[in-house]
Amino acid sequence: MAGNLSGIFNQDQAPDAPEFELLPPGEYLGDITKAELKETRSGGYMIALTIKLDNNRSVFDNLNIQCASQKASEIAQASLKKIGQTNAKVIQDTDDLLMCRVRVNVGVQPGDGQYGPRNTVKYYMDPAKGTTAPRQVARSAAAAVTAPASRPAATCPAAQPPAEGGGRWMRDRKPADNRTSEEVLKDEIPF
Template structure:
């Protein structure tokens, strides 16, 4: 029980409304808070990240992620290490000792809605590789590769990586 220090009159205050999920898409965010937390089972720890959306109609909304960095499930640890690496690459910080080194720097997140109905982060990338939120362009039609005729003294093009473009979080 807690004394409110007077009588609270709810008729004088607009009630809060439940917040809906963010639509799936890409958002420019910054990490504003992070901390290591103990897992529910008590067998590991995860890095909890709180991020603010920086622009658009959802400016100021928050998104969260958990990175299981200490866990008996090695696959969970590997997935989380890849996600942390993606954050570091997106921010140009290759070596960090404290998660605060990642705060207040813009990066892009890919947000999806999980089967259970909650927003979840599916990837991280630098701001420079961004596409506008809600851009749902059709995937390009794959054409068979045709080798261009060789030019005297020309260098072959660099190899390209397959996968999900610049997104660096995989496995979830």
């Protein structure tokens, strides 16, 4: 749609665009605010995500859920699974991703001559798990505590111990303090 901008825009009087600053690498908490299924140039599919961080910045990620690279598809599908599990959701539609709470490890991809450096989501983590990571998480968590909650926090169902005292990973485990596998299992289940 073409349209005349005289009277609504004057380039000489318009403000300069703000300088773009990259986020420092580290862990950040946020919510997925946009999830769009797109076809890739090679004929596969990706989900383009926008994640609004608790520090009011946004990062973007493209999950190549179906592409020529099997490894890339596996990574994307594992990321979707992680997001669903940590938000107690079964992801069947891009709308299921909206407002999912995530903890992302953000990195910086160097420029390539045509484009400058940019932030990238390296991987997803459980937002409920604590971290010993950089200050970004500590500031974000402090802001979340002082700010009124706009939505209830996601909760995951309580873990149930496997039948018969745990799976093979528990039976084969030898606790250093001589506890039984059931005692160890009870200590590892959050209540």
